[in-house]
Amino acid sequence: MTKWILILGLLFSSLAAHAGLNNISNQELQQLLDQGVPIIDVRRPEEWKQTGVVEGSHLMTFFDKKGNYDVRKWLQGLSEIADQDEPFILICRTGNRTEIIGRFLANKLKFGQVYNVEKGITHWISKGNPVVK
Template sequence: MIARLFAVVLFALSLGACAEPPYTNVDNAKLKELLAQGVPLYDIRLPEEWRQTGVVEGSRKLTFFDAAGRTNPEFLPRFSAEVDKNAPVVLICRSGNRTDAAARELAKMGYTQVYNVRNGINRWMSDNNPVIRN
């Protein structure tokens, strides 16, 4: 009985993992379009990562997870003060994993136009796009 219940739970979880994310994934070409339209880009990595690689010009730097993997308690209050729930916003991290978590959290809070840069700053730089260091 317990084994069957466990199998049902695993099946249900696997179905949820296949569901469409509550945000839109974008590539570098679409990111450039959004930036040209004035859509804000939030780089949610750690400060040492910003120093290490640089950031996309115009990025707003706001860490989502700390080094221990905990949500930065300053993220949601600052983000919600800066971004309207119905306004478009783009998130970028190193590879797209942290932005997946952040975008899902923002969608739960009612944000309707969240964009995730697929493959993050890694792909941005591997495609020879510029970064700035500050």
């Protein structure tokens, strides 16, 4: 019995911890873009050149090649796009970096409407969706 209480407690605490982060599919991405929700591509410039970007993307690298980042500088750029209570979309290559960033924004900084493109731009492209170079 104690084992199940512990498992349920962990499950519910993890659900609550992700309340402000929403993983989205390509279809949901398109719906949000159609509604005018801003999209932020957190990849590096060489990645943007390699694949192109979703039209209208704000290009804001988060991690450099070595995995370093400047949260203060990145948040300053974000503040020009969306406030803490406004929705925005994060996209990277496969959704891993943006999930880390999204969890940080939602859980630690209490951003309320962070959308993560779950499988990233590689899945977006693989399904025939457009990008701009």
